[in-house]
Amino acid sequence: MKKYYALTLLFTALTTIIISCSKSDDEEYIEVSPVRVDLTQVPYAKLSDYHFFDGPMKDQKPALDVLIYEPASSLFTDYAHKKRFVWMPKGTKAIYEGDGKVLNLPVGSALIKNFYYDNVQNVTPVGSTRIIETRIMIRKASGWIFAEYVWNAAQTEAYLDMAGSNTAVEWKDENNVTRLVDSYRIPSDQQCMTCHKYNEQPIPIGIKPQNLNHNYTYTSGQKNQLTKWIEVGYLDNNLPTTITSTVDYNDTSKSLDLRVRSYLDINCAHCHQTNSHCDYRPMRFAFSETSNLANMGVCVDTQDMADFPPALSKIVNPTNINRSMLHYRLNTDNESYRMPLIGRTEIHTEGVALIEQWINSLSPCP
Numbered sequence: 001m002k003k004y005y006a007l008t009l010l011f012t013a014l015t016t017i018i019i020s021c022s023k024s025d026d027e028e029y030i031e032v033s034p035v036r037v038d039l040t041q042v043p044y045a046k047l048s049d050y051h052f053f054d055g056p057m058k059d060q061k062p063a064l065d066v067l068i069y070e071p072a073s074s075l076f077t078d079y080a081h082k083k084r085f086v087w088m089p090k091g092t093k094a095i096y097e098g099d100g101k102v103l104n105l106p107v108g109s110a111l112i113k114n115f116y117y118d119n120v121q122n123v124t125p126v127g128s129t130r131i132i133e134t135r136i137m138i139r140k141a142s143g144w145i146f147a148e149y150v151w152n153a154a155q156t157e158a159y160l161d162m163a164g165s166n167t168a169v170e171w172k173d174e175n176n177v178t179r180l181v182d183s184y185r186i187p188s189d190q191q192c193m194t195c196h197k198y199n200e201q202p203i204p205i206g207i208k209p210q211n212l213n214h215n216y217t218y219t220s221g222q223k224n225q226l227t228k229w230i231e232v233g234y235l236d237n238n239l240p241t242t243i244t245s246t247v248d249y250n251d252t253s254k255s256l257d258l259r260v261r262s263y264l265d266i267n268c269a270h271c272h273q274t275n276s277h278c279d280y281r282p283m284r285f286a287f288s289e290t291s292n293l294a295n296m297g298v299c300v301d302t303q304d305m306a307d308f309p310p311a312l313s314k315i316v317n318p319t320n321i322n323r324s325m326l327h328y329r330l331n332t333d334n335e336s337y338r339m340p341l342i343g344r345t346e347i348h349t350e351g352v353a354l355i356e357q358w359i360n361s362l363s364p365c366p
Helices: 004-029 189-195 225-231 257-268 325-330 349-361
Strands: 067-069 081-087 110-120 128-140 142-151 158-160 164-172 178-188 215-218 220-222
Touching: 067 215, 067 225, 128 158, 128 164, 128 178, 142 189, 215 225, 220 225, 257 349, 325 349
Parallel strands: none
Antiparallel strands: 067 081, 081 110, 110 128, 110 164, 128 142, 142 158, 164 178, 215 220
């Protein structure tokens, strides 16, 4: 009996020690993000070298400290779906510089965007998801750099390729209609620069407070994205109480004016602004500037537009899409005339319909 009692005491003591040590270990254990962005080595040869994702990369499950985000409206890219992520070095934060200005991310940061289609027909197995490319922008001390990664057929890896290329994608859309993009364009370094350019320096486009000031459904629940950035330590809690924000241009509960302005902002403003690629044109499509109809080309004469139909006398001719240059260039897939210049090969049917509805709603020119 005494021997049994002694063994019981010993077992209890050992259990207490084990539990105590485990608790202590848990309290002291800090999980470390696996992400590796060595600014002396990037861009890496393979996407997997960054460790941005947990598990199989094709699942697009972000690793620790890699935060998913989504702008209110998305730039059209031949109907490709997109998943966007941001990562910053531990202890660093982005700086707010205005509602419509790109958040100033710290050196070492990375923006990751995957372009993919669901229910793809020209792959094996038929009907699976195909990720085509992953575009990364990395902030070095000298500025932003581009890194373009093209996925293999097995969807197990993506490889650095800055030369640009084309690929065909056949898929079934949400209405089970088979669609084909026979020449989806994976951009070259120079083409990336065309759109992501300000004062001849590369910059991001979508990470503006005006685009992120809306809810996103995270695995932990729905939350305002700017609030989430603050919560994870990626942004200081010093934002203005109100932020003038874009809307989802597909949301018909919003006004036609706001939807069109949001559409033009995300699809056109990065080129049509001062010191950017198309700054020689009179249009200024930034959301903060399009409360002025003239900045959207309404009743503004076209200039130096050789080889276009002469009927296109105005950039936007109210109630007349056939005399509106803006509508014409959005509604063509001819590479010589289409807008945007790059980034799409197909006509965005829904976007064109939105612009058409807006043009027909405008009051005639004086």
